[in-house]
Amino acid sequence: MTELEARRVTPGAGRRRLHPAWSVAAVTFLALVGAAAFRAVPGVLIDPLHAEFGWSVGTISSAIAINMALFGLTAPFAAALMERFGVRQVVAVALVVVAAGSGLTVFMTASWQLVVCWGVLVGLGTGSMALSLVATVTGRWFVTRRGLVSGILTAGSATGQLVFLPVVAVISERWGWRPASLGVAAAALAVVPLVLWLLRDRPSDLGVAPYGGTAADEPTGARIGVARLALRTLGSAARVGPFWLLVGGFMICGATTMGLLQPHFVPAAHDHGMPTTTAAGLLAVVGLFDLVGTVASGWLTDRFDPRLLLCVYYVGRGVSLMLLPLVWGSTPTASMLSFIVFYGLDWVATVPPTMALCRRYFGTAAPVVFGWVYASHQVGAALMAFAAGLLRDHLGSYDSAWYLGGGLCLLAALLSVGLRAPAEPISLGPPPRDGGTSSAR
Structure with missing residues (x-):
């Protein structure tokens, strides 16, 4: 055993102060904050786009829906891409795609074209980071403080979506929605140099062990195809009940935050x-308290x-x-x-315990499994x-959507209490040849 493997790395250990x-x-x-900036735009710009182009709330919501679906469905493949090609490369390219999608909206x-820019490009770009990035970074770099770090990183993603709202709303109101979109593209691009400079894939790249652990705690990199890894992990996880309980609960989490309140609170x-600026300010307050709540x-x-x-x-x-329907007012x-x-x-206080449950049930496969669980969040x-957009168009009110x-x-809540703690992580090996199901439950 080498000196690195034997030494337990703790704060202040060795010569490193940090x-x-x-x-x-x-x-x-x-x-995560830079990528999330664009996700602040749709809820603020529904009314300006409706006024300029005459598109219905349902039409604009369909682009938002495609964005959210791709954002989630990309996540498990992104986790596999990070295993295959490295975190730094995937994150840098993803930020550029987000910026392109945001900037091109000014020409639509x-x-x-709204569907292509808001839906496809930004959905793919943000999905290539999403919370699968959080799961990958915490799984590789931390043994202790994983819950705390996952909370901080998750808060960065969610808070970034909300704290930009007042800025986007003011810019849109004074100068139009196009400058707001260009500003968001610039925010995403501004992070790329920092990613290329400081982000590293694994502790071993710098000759250290994960925080609070030894070199043996660093997960081994995948050596199979990206799509194969993601799909094989899904096929294996889908054979056990806890996966579907996690999927069901997290799907509802996404529906009641990013699907309901984020795009539809302002309208x-x-x-x-x-x-509009007052409502956007209230959503920004949600973002600030989300930072506290998630940590x-x-x-x-x-x-x-x-x-x-x-x-x-x-x-x-x-x-x-x-x-909520009882507390609405003009002020x-x-x-x-x-x-x-x-x-x-x-807001996303659900993410750290959901990640912890993925690690508890699926061990080293947790980042890719969580990618699929997060895909359900975005679906x-x-x-x-x-x-919610259709309900507003047909009923003239959002009340039924809140209920x-x-x-x-x-x-x-019922799905969550239905989970049972396993004695050890479930092995996601190849499917049994006899067509049976996994014995792990």
Whole structure:
């Protein structure tokens, strides 16, 4: 055993004052924020696009839905790409694709072009990072503090989507939606040099062990094709019940955050006479409290049963959504501010415990498995984004969408408590030749 393998790396160990894992986490945080900037745009620009082009809310929502679906469905393949080609290369290319999709929107004149730019390009680019990047970085670089770090990185992704809203809203209101889109493209490109400079694939690239562990704790890289790895992992995971419980709960998580509140809160507030900039400011407050809530959730995940945490989060979210129709008004009230604060704390607090459960059930295959679980998150978001737009077009109100989301959250709470802790991680080996099912449950 080498000296590196024998030495347990802890803060302050050896000659390093700061373990490089923290530098990798910092640049990952910035990459996620930069990519998330564009995702702040759709909810603010629904009304301007409707006014300029005459496209219905349902038409614009369909582009948002495609974006969200591709964002999620790309994630497991992106995790496999990172295993095959490296994190730095995948993240840099993804940021460029996001910037291209955002910048090209200024030239669109037809709704299909909206689908290509907002839906396809940005969906693929952001999906190539998404939370599979979080799972990959925490799995490779951290042994201790994984819950805390996953909470911080997740908060960067989600908060980035929301804190840009006031800026985008002000720019759109004063100078139009095109300068807002170009500004978002610039924000994504600005992170690329930092990624190329500071982001590294594995601790062994710098001659260190993962934070809080030994060299033996660093996962071994994949040596098979990207698509094959992603699809084989899906086929194996789909044979066990816990995977579907995780998928069901996280699908509802996506439906009730990125699918419902993020794109439709601003137009719903506008329906009640609230100015767009005020509503965007409220969503930015959601982003700020999300940072607190997700980091706290990561800390709690290191100490409590993640299944029970998920149950509490979903019940609270469901009740708050069902109460939302009662607190709307033309100006923010105390009740609305209470909703905003709570929803911010709960926004993606579900991610650290869900990641922990993926690691608990699937061990070293967790990053790719979580990619598929997160794909379900975005499929749920896409379905709800489209459905909420249709409900608004046909019923003239978003009230039914809020009630639907609340009911789904209560279902997610039931799915979470249905998970049982395994004695050891489930082995995702090749499917049995006799056509039987895995014995692990």
